[in-house]
Amino acid sequence: MSLRRVVKNLTGQDVSLCQACLDCDFVIQNEMDIPLSSLIQLVLHDDEEALHTRTLWSDSVLEASRGACKRGLNLHAVILALRAESKRRTA
Numbered sequence: 304m305s306l307r308r309v310v311k312n313l314t315g316q317d318v319s320l321c322q323a324c325l326d327c328d329f330v331i332q333n334e335m336d337i338p339l340s341s342l343i344q345l346v347l348h349d350d351e352e353a354l355h356t357r358t359l360w361s362d363s364v365l366e367a368s369r370g371a372c373k374r375g376l377n378l379h380a381v382i383l384a385l386r387a388e389s390k391r392r393t394a
């Protein structure tokens with residue numbers, strides 16, 4: 304199942320609605336290897352690299368992701384769903 308579908312099933316969030324506006328891009332030094340907008344693009348391309356980014360696993364990023372998308376996507380829920388999928392795939 305594609306990462307986009309996994310996220311949709313787990314959270315109801317459709318990341319294909321991302322408009323690549325970059326409004327969610329913030330920087331937390333030493334915690335992020337890619338911005339959140341790039342993480343969403345990896346999901347849209349079903350690229351498993353999304354599951355291995357430092358950005359995904361940073362709890363500081365997770366906290367800051369609340370309300371980070373100005374277009375209504377719940378990025379906090381998306382991150383948690385991707386973490387759960389990563390653990391499922393490596394179990």
Ligand code: SF4
Nearest residue numbers: 321322324325327372
């Ligand atoms: S703010 Fe939302 S719509 Fe804009 S790039 Fe980030 S995730 Fe996509």
